[in-house]
Amino acid sequence: MRFEPISPDLPEVADVLVIGAGASGAVVVSELARRGFSTVCLEQGGWTPRSEFLGASAGWELGSQQTWHPNPNVRQGVSDYPIDVSQSDVNPLMYSGVGGSTILYGAHWTRATPSDFRVYTLDGVADDWPLTYEELAPFYERIDDVMGISGLSDDPAYPDGVRYPLPPLPLGRVGMVAARGMDKLGWHWWPATNAIASRRYRGRESCVRRGTCQTGCPEGAKATTDITHWPDAIADGARLVTGARVRELTTDANGLVDSAIYIDRDGRERRQRAHVVVLAANGIGTPRLLQLSTSARHPNGLANSSGQVGKRLMIHPYASVDGLYAEPLEAWLGPAGQTIISMEFYETDKSRGFVRGGKWHAMPTGGPQGHRSAYAGRPPADQWGTNFHHRISEVGRSFEWGVIAEDLPAESNQVLLANNLTDTDGIPAPKVIYKTSEDTSAKLAFHVNRMREAHLASGAISTSETSLMRDSGYHLLGTARMGDDPASSVVDSYGQSHDVPNLYILDGSTFVTSFGVNPTNTIMALALRGVEHMIKNRAQQKVATHV
Template sequence: MRLVNTREIDEQPDVLIIGAGASGGVAALELARHGLKVVCLEQGGWNLPDDFAAGKPEWELTRLKQWNASPNVRQNPADYPIDSTESPVEPLMFNGVGGSTIMFSGHWVRAMPSDFRVKTLDGVAEDWPFGYEDLRPFYDEVTHHIGASGLEGDPAYPDAHTFPLPPLPIGKYGLIAAKGMDKLGWHWWPAPNAIASRKYKNQEACMRYGACESGCPVGAKASTDITHWRDAIKLGVQLVTGARVSRITVNDRGLATGAEYIDRDGTLQHQAARVTVLAANGIGTPRLLLNSAPDGLANSSGLVGKRLMTHPYASVYGAYDEDMETWLGPAGQALQSLQFYETDTDRGFVRGAKWNLMPTGGPLAQTLWEPGDDWRDSFGANFHPRLQRTFGRYTEWGITTEDLPDESNTVTLDPDVTDSDGIPAAKIHYKIGENCRRMLDFNVARAVEAHEAAGAVEIHPIPVVRHSAWHLLGTTKMGTDPANSVVDEWCRTHDVPNLFIVDGSTMVTSTGMNPTATIMAVALRSMRHLTETRSSIPTPF
């Protein structure tokens, strides 16, 4: 794949995109399809399938460091540190072409109609400025573009949306869990995944390595380096890797003129553009905005960096007395349940959670020691009995809870820490709200019941998983009123009319779903509107 030398870059493209992840990939391809000249700056590099260790003997060891999901652990040159000492969860992300889709599990779920109307229905947070039906055609389009595998007709949804590929196998552990759910009369469905069950466009068929969270070695997972960037580059998009953006620049008319960035040689560069699109995730985007002006760019509402939502996540593991092949992929999800997704106030909280049944990996995952545990439970005389009891027999009901927005949960600039180029790092202040705490407690108890019904001989709940904050949302809220939102319903900032934000930071509420499908659908809707209205957008030159 040919990458662009900085001397070859268009000096004044139509659009500059910052970030080559899920939403950046959608934006680049959509804009290029409509004939716009696009440059994208990405601080990471380009990884090819052979770079990933999942097909190699050392793959479990590499997840502990170089393919760890936390930039604080990974510490690659492309990463920036995040002070998470005032948070019960660790922010997870990946910097590179494809962004965090390189390391995401591939759960491909759309939000429910109720998710867009939580104020109207439940009296909390705010309603979105558009509804499910407005986003539905974009969900459909993205789903068929990226080659999602799934089964039509999930009764939890109001519409029987389709998938281009059949579902991946649910495996032995999926069958056992499904029987337990049937005993309880609870909803389950073969889970949709952004993982190809058959060869599809640029994607190969899943080989079931079970290592989706450290990069797919065969290119079956729908990371945007495969699904979007290859086609975008063929259409003329110029992708500059190793370009760490330090700030967005504006002129005396209040229009974005582009961005300053530091290239691989450590040289400060400036990329001009008529329109600038931010796609740097719910931490990276407010970090750039706050670093671009004394009080934060596009921040007349004061909400840039506020209302951080992360989906606090619980795991309930069950060990069974038979080999269920839980080392097999995808990981990915085998089943999902929306039994406890919609509000039932008798439970003591509003909103709900999505469950996903997942495998539990290789032998190393069964023997790792966690701080706070007694090491003797896993090592010494207990090592082999524990491994025999869990390897292939251990499965997880994971619980993704809806996180309501709270202005005290923030992303700020760290006054003391910088990245390797001297740019202020991000600091997060985050607490799990009382409503979410009750939701976690309730769902963990139900997941224990689900394992019991399925015949588990041991059950181990983890009420809050620290390394689980994949979903970084809400820090540049979308809305119709500039006084209490950062962007409008088309993701254009109220304050800077030629600056757009298309990542998860614009989400009004977190929903209880894995957000990638929603982020990409919203980005597609926004960028299509940009192409239709581009003549009315003021530009700096």
């Protein structure tokens, strides 16, 4: 097979090749470049200039429903790949580009708890992680500092000693009213922790509360890795190739991964060689690429002797309750993410009929278009005509209690290669099979009932619920799980493949369980821990040979 020659500014053989320039890929590349490693990153998307974000424009709400929709099947951008969701209850959401899904995330920043790493020991379900909260805590702290996290210390739901570099964002009227009900019920709440600057921080502006966080931040107040990590990484010598859609990872005679074959923006097939390869392509992109990379030595996909690649997908199915209030709440003001959180129902109480729980967050409901179409799948009659005019009168007077409910792993929930769907380069697209379990359904129903109680305690005059939001699959976890036993896991606790020792996976696909909180800070902390282990043990690292 003939490949186009690589660009002259790229090394013929990189020390480390990283696939994906999002949350974890940026952490890995920045650490390697800072330490002097020859590092190349392949990213199928491109840079997204702040000038393209519509948050400061009159057309923002309309643009958010297409151009900046988080569902790639709706957005259909040039860098996106389609996903077969015909057998999934939830649509996966993601963004291809420098910064990855941090470009569109809500910047909720909530750590896992110590119990999250010991689910089997405590509750007899799923598996324990091969590391503890205490081992990860120093890496959480370092990521918090780089990302400029705004929060209030000493939340009693967490161990002592958690500190943040910036004070919390204002609670606003939404947060104050939400807290009023929680106080009345005697339930835990705390000012929310967000990856959004409450003050100027390391060149980033402070939040101006536009409430457009989930379609990009025009001010750059939201911590996205295209501004927190990539400028320094490139200054330190990292090479970033955008518009590079990876088709396959190849291996040498010893079974070690030695290169990535990718298609550039002009449709030319290229090959980047490397001694070590890191996958950071998210919980769908990573198993897709591993399954595409078959060979005589790896007939079921690369690094898949355990059969676990693509299995145990966890998405965090999402439920919410909106409360309508007589008083004005200025619910168009940001941040669009959480104002206060609650961990009242996070830990297991078996009297509820299920194990584990979830984190709540109070969120504003936005302006006219955001309020009308926040949830995909509602019948048109509920959105337009008389109902549209009726709902416009409610704008600014409501807020949402939402829950991130822990999604326990099931082998039947998985990522496969689609039989009859490809991306624009002819590469097989992923197919997602995901069904909510009886346990998950019971968990969501419990939380919906409690969130309704919280609204009523706050003085809501009416409530409406979404028992399962279809467009909620931001958290793509568990499809290349970590563990100590190579027979039942894909990588070890540092993300190093059991089968292919010069292949690392440092993204959300390595999660053993999903926790009941937003995962980005855990993904980045694990990536930092993994890359530092790689660097520390570089002398013992097996590497691909290139002749």
